[in-house]
Amino acid sequence: MEITAGALHLRPWKPSDADEVFRACQDPEIPRWTRIPAPYTREHAEDFVCRQSMEAWASATSAPLAVVDATTEALLASVALQDMTDEGDAEIAYWCAADARGQDVTTRAAAALLRWGFGALGLERVEWRAAVGNHASRRVAEKLGFTLDGTLRSAIVLGDGVRHDCWIGSRLATDPPV
Numbered sequence: 001m002e003i004t005a006g007a008l009h010l011r012p013w014k015p016s017d018a019d020e021v022f023r024a025c026q027d028p029e030i031p032r033w034t035r036i037p038a039p040y041t042r043e044h045a046e047d048f049v050c051r052q053s054m055e056a057w058a059s060a061t062s063a064p065l066a067v068v069d070a071t072t073e074a075l076l077a078s079v080a081l082q083d084m085t086d087e088g089d090a091e092i093a094y095w096c097a098a099d100a101r102g103q104d105v106t107t108r109a110a111a112a113l114l115r116w117g118f119g120a121l122g123l124e125r126v127e128w129r130a131a132v133g134n135h136a137s138r139r140v141a142e143k144l145g146f147t148l149d150g151t152l153r154s155a156i157v158l159g160d161g162v163r164h165d166c167w168i169g170s171r172l173a174t175d176p177p178v
């Protein structure tokens with residue numbers, strides 16, 4: 001499964017991505033706001049690209065994709081649809097390498113992923129969750145057409161292993177295009 005969206009290329013993870021994943025995830029903002037472990041080791045990166053992502057595709061419950069520059073193939077971001085159910089539910093997740101932020105990379109990549117999810121996969125509802133205070137993630141969700149549904153108490157465990165309140169939003173297949 002590969003998607004080309006202008007200058008971005010979305011493709012499944014490869015073992016050779018381990019170095020770039022390890023490097024990107026040294027940025028403290030990623031474990032601060034996501035569930036990836038901290039400190040993030042080279043072994044974590046290898047396990048993610050060689051085992052976790054492949055098992056996810058094999059189980060058909062998760063679609064994790066690397067977002068790379070279509071020309072240079074440099075790793076820019078990670079986007080995923082996860083916890084997919086037979087009823088058409090899924091959750092969206094993303095992070096962006098620090099030096100690629102602020103260029104609409106995550107929004108463009110996630111928009112392409114959502115088009116595939118709602119179109120080819122027939123998803124009916126995609127959920128977005130972010131720890132309260134993650135304004136950059138919330139802005140991305142807004143740009144993607146998610147509706148903020150509310151705040152859940154102590155509903156997310158981040159890389160620090162601690163429970164945090166989280167914002168929750170949703171986008172439905174029937175929502176108007178953004």
Ligand SMILES: CC(C)(COP(=O)(O)OP(=O)(O)OC[C@H]1O[C@@H](n2cnc3c(N)ncnc32)[C@H](O)[C@@H]1OP(=O)(O)O)[C@@H](O)C(=O)NCCC(=O)NCCS
Nearest residue numbers: 029033095096101102103104105106107130135136137139
């Ligand atoms: C959230 C994240 C993926 C966004 O990636 P990105 O490629 O920079 O996103 P985009 O460029 O598509 O859009 C970012 C938007 O957030 C805005 N933004 C960035 N920091 C912000 C902040 N502190 N407060 C409010 N808005 C902010 C940007 O201005 C931009 O909005 P705009 O286009 O209206 O100007 C990135 O910051 C990241 O990897 N953060 C750490 C991991 C993370 O939080 N993942 C999400 C977990 S739910």
